[in-house]
Amino acid sequence: MNYAENQLIKALPKMAKAATHDDLRETFVAHLLETEGHVRKVKRVFELFRNPSKNKKCPAIVGLIKEANEIASENKKSPTLNVALIFAAQRVEHCEITSYDGLREWARQL
Numbered sequence: 699m700n701y702a703e704n705q706l707i708k709a710l711p712k713m714a715k716a717a718t719h720d721d722l723r724e725t726f727v728a729h730l731l732e733t734e735g736h737v738r739k740v741k742r743v744f745e746l747f748r749n750p751s752k753n754k755k756c757p758a759i760v761g762l763i764k765e766a767n768e769i770a771s772e773n774k775k776s777p778t779l780n781v782a783l784i785f786a787a788q789r790v791e792h793c794e795i796t797s798y799d800g801l802r803e804w805a806r807q808l
Contacts, residue, residue: 699797700744700751702759703737706730706790709763713787716770719780726787762790 710733714726744751766786773782 699756699794699801700737700740701753702756702794702797703733703740704753705756705759705763706733707737709766709790713766713770713783716774717780717783722780722783726783729787758793759790762786762793766790 707730710726710730714723714730717723717726741751766783766789769782769786770779773779776782
């Protein structure tokens, strides 16, 4: 999740810039702030276990961000651009939710 969240910190400003609706742009900026908080929390977990934070590449997030970029590019200057950005963001969010749910259960088992 450390890798994934850091990749999102890079991607969200691009999504905000691409959005043509003010509310959507503000939503991406707000989500960026939340994501920065997630990075701090993940880092804190590693600190609690006295391990350096690790950045293991997450192919899922790489693919989802690549797809988001493609979707935005394909819909540039189209009335469907904002819907395309929302679609891409929802897919990323579902991946995050599933990943954190899995990590929570893994932690319970440990």
